[in-house]
Structures are given as structure tokens and as C-alpha cells.
Amino acid sequence: xxxxxxxxxxxxxxxxxxxxxxxxxxxxxxxxxxxxxxxxxxxxxxxxxxxxxxxxxxxxxxxxxxxxxxxxxxxxxxxxxxxxxxxxxxxxxxxxxxxxxxxxxxxxxxxxxxxxxxxxxxxxxxxxxxxxxxxxxxxxxxxxxxxxxxxxxxxxxxxxxxxxxxxxxxxxxxxxxxxxxxxxxxxxxxxxxxxxxxxxxxxxxxxxxxxxxxxxxxxxxxxxxxxxxxxxxxxxxxxxxxxxxxxxxxxxxxxxxxxxxxxxxxxxxxxxxxxxxxxxxxxxxxxxxx
Numbered sequence: 248x249x250x251x252x253x254x255x256x257x258x259x260x261x262x263x264x265x266x267x268x269x270x271x272x273x274x275x276x277x278x279x280x281x282x283x284x285x286x287x288x289x290x291x292x293x294x295x296x297x298x299x300x301x302x303x304x305x306x307x308x309x310x311x312x313x314x315x316x317x318x319x320x321x322x323x324x325x326x327x328x329x330x331x332x333x334x335x336x337x338x339x340x341x342x343x344x345x346x347x348x349x350x351x352x353x354x355x356x357x358x359x360x361x362x363x364x365x366x367x368x369x370x371x372x373x374x375x376x377x378x379x380x381x382x383x384x385x386x387x388x389x390x391x392x393x394x395x396x397x398x399x400x401x402x403x404x405x406x407x408x409x410x411x412x413x414x415x416x417x418x419x420x421x422x423x424x425x426x427x428x429x430x431x432x433x434x435x436x437x438x439x440x441x442x443x444x445x446x447x448x449x450x451x452x453x454x455x456x457x458x459x460x461x462x463x464x465x466x467x468x469x470x471x472x473x474x475x476x477x478x479x480x481x482x483x484x485x486x487x488x489x490x491x492x493x494x495x496x497x498x499x500x501x502x503x504x505x506x507x508x509x510x511x512x513x514x515x516x517x518x519x520x521x522x523x524x525x526x527x528x529x530x531x532x533x534x535x536x537x
Contacts, residue, residue, distance in 0.1 A: 258308060261308060262412065263307060263308065263415065263419055266416070266420060266422075266423060267307070267419065269423050270300075270419065270422055270423050273426040273427060273430055274300055274426065277426070277429070277430055277433060278293060278297060280434070281293060281433050282294070292330065292333060292334035293334065295330045295333070295334075296330045296334060299323060299330050300327055302319075302323040302326075302327075303324055303327050303422070306319045306323050307320055307415055310411060310415065311412075314411065317386075317408075317411055318390055320390075320415070321356065321386070321390045324356050324359075324418075325354050325355070325356055328354075328356065328359035328360065328362075328363060331363060331425070331429055332362060332363065335429075335432065336444075337362065337366050337483075339486075340362070340483065340486030340487065340488075341353050341354060341358070341359075341362055342486070343486070343487040343488040344488060352487075353487045355387060356386070356387055357383045357384050357387060357506075358466075360377065360380070360383050360421070360425070361464045361466070361481070361506050362481075363375075363425055363428075363429075364377065364508050365462065365463065365464045365483060365508050366432075366447070367428045367429065367431075368508035368536050369443060369447040369462050369483075369508065369536060370432050370435070370440060370443040370444065370447065371428065371432065372443070372453075372536070373537065374507070374535055374536055375428055375508065377421055377424045377425070378417075378420040378421065378423075378424050379418075379420045380421060380506065382414060382417035382418045382421055385413075385417075386414040386415065386418050389410050389411060389414045446459075446460075448484065449461055449484055453510075458512075460510045460512055461483065461510070461511055461513060462483045462509070462510055462511075462536065463480040463481050463482040463483055463508075463509060464480065464481055464506055464508050465479070465505050465506065465507045465509060466479050466480065466505065467505065468496065468505060475495040475496060475497050476495070476497075477493055477494070477495055477496065478493070478494050478495075478503055478533075479491055479492070479493050480492040480493070480494065480509060480511070480529070480533075482527065485527075489527075490526035490527065491527070492511065492513055492527040492528065492529050493526050493527075493528055493529065494511070494528070499533040499534070500532050500533070500534050500535070501534070501535045503533070507535060508535070508536040509533050509534065509535060509536060510533075510534050510535075510536050511531060511532075512529070512530055512531045513527040513528060513529055513530055514529075
């Protein structure tokens with residue numbers, strides 16, 4: 248990484264030093280192995296990711312002394328995760344049109360991580376194991392409740408905010424796992440990776456047979472007192488602009504959690520879609536991608 252060393256003095260001795268250095272090494276390897284020298288920096292998606300990574304790095308350190316930098320870090324993380332999605336070709340699926348016809352994007356950092364898990368999980372044929380994944384929503388809560396929308400006016404205090412420290416340290420473990428998985432995807436044989444993308448898009452069977460599946464991540468679980476609990480899936484094929492899929496929690500072969508990457512088939516006839524107001528209904532058992 249050409250200029251990472253210029254800010255090393257800011258990292259040295261901080262609680263983030265080990266994790267930042269680990270992520271620097273992964274980014275170095277990605278750039279060295281996969282950057283296309285024929286592309287200009289403005290056109291190169293890897294250069295875009297690298298530039299945003301530097302902002303995440305800088306904002307993480309600066310927020311120790313300036314609590315308002317946590318908002319800048321949050322925005323930089325969103326952009327970083329979106330840029331990885333753009334490089335992998337799924338970022339457009341995070342966009343949707345609201346009921347007023349306005350273009351929106353579902354880019355909270357937890358949703359960005361779920362989308363990355365969905366893509367990488369199916370491509371690598373694994374349920375992505377993100378260390379300290381809870382830290383993503385924890386950091387979002389810190390930014391929302393203590394920085395952007397506090398109940399009372401927060402006067403800057405001396406020294407690091409303990410809540411920020413408890414959020415940002417595990418958050419860098421999350422980032423390390425995301426970068427490692429991204430590197431594994433990039434290191435795949437191009438034909439093998441494309442075949443798995445066809446599987447993800449529902450165009451071919453994952454086992455060479457005739458049966459194809461849909462893939463998504465569990466976005467919500469709803470407890471109902473007098474009925475079976477219901478779950479809702481963000482579907483890769485329809486993206487955030489679609490109605491997603493619903494299923495009864497009992498129709499899964501595992502205990503589901505929000506963010507799980509799953510495989511399923513749906514009832515797609517017009518009657519089912521109309522009855523569900525555009526939401527597809529799972530017709531078979533929901534299984535965990537592994």
C-alpha cells in the first residue's frame with residue numbers, strides 16, 4: 248500500500264494497531280495481485296475501495312479524540328462496503344424506489360454486511376463467519392444514539408469515549424474478515440467464480456441437476472403469539488426493490504438468525520404473489536448456506 252506508512256505513526260501504540268496492520272496487509276495483497284495496471288485510477292474499482300479504506304483508517308483513529316468523527320467513520324464504512332459490492336457487481340441490488348417514487352438505497356452498515364455475506368457465502372459455498380458481527384449494529388447504535396441523535400446535547404469530553412472504543416475495536420475484526428473473504432473471492436478461478444454467480448442468480452443448479460434455488464439473507468424475524476413465527480428474507484434476485492420472501496420459522500432446518508445466508512425455493516404463481524402484496528412465499532424448507 249503506497250502511502251499507508253505515512254500515517255503509521257498515528258496507528259502505532261493505539262488499541263487498533265494490530266487490526267489495522269492486519270487489514271493493511273490484506274489490502275496490500277489485493278492491490279498487488281488483482282489491480283489492472285492498464286486502468287486509470289478513476290476507472291479502477293480496486294482503487295476506489297483502497298481510497299475509501301484509507302478514510303476508514305484515518306477516521307477510526309481521529310474519532311478517539313473527536314467524537315463527531317464517529318459519524319464520518321460510519322459514512323466511510325458504508326461507502327467502503329458499497330464499493331466492494333460495486334466491484335463484485337451487486338451494489339445496484341441495494342437500491343430501491345420508495346412509495347413516493349424516490350430513489351433510495353438500503354445502506355446501513357449492518358445491511359451492507361448482510362449483502363456482502365450473501366454474495367461471498369454463495370460464491371465460496373460457506374456460511375460466512377464474521378468475528379464479532381454484533382459490533383456492526385453496536386457501532387451503528389453508538390453513532391445514532393450518542394453522536395448523531397443523542398437524547399441530550401453531548402458536550403465533548405477529554406479522552407476517548409469508552410463506548411466508541413468498545414465499538415470500534417471489534418468493528419475492525421469485522422472489517423478484517425470482510426477483506427479476507429473478498430480476497431478469497433478474488434483469488435478464485437474466474438470460470439469457477441462465474442459458475443457460482445450463475446448459481447446465486449438462480450440460472451443453474453448448485454449440484455449440476457435441474458433444480459435451481461433462490462438465495463437471500465434473513466432480514467427480520469417476527470414473533471406471533473397465536474401463530475407460527477414468521478421470517479422475512481431479502482432476496483438476491485429481486486434485491487431491495489422487491490418484496491422479498493416470507494417463511495414460517497418452522498419451515499427451516501436450523502434456528503434462524505437475522506443476517507443468515509439461506510437457500511430456498513418459492514411459490515411464484517400470480518395468486519401467491521397477489522395475496523402477499525408482492526412478497527414471495529417460500530414453498531420448501533429454508534436451508535442454511537454452508
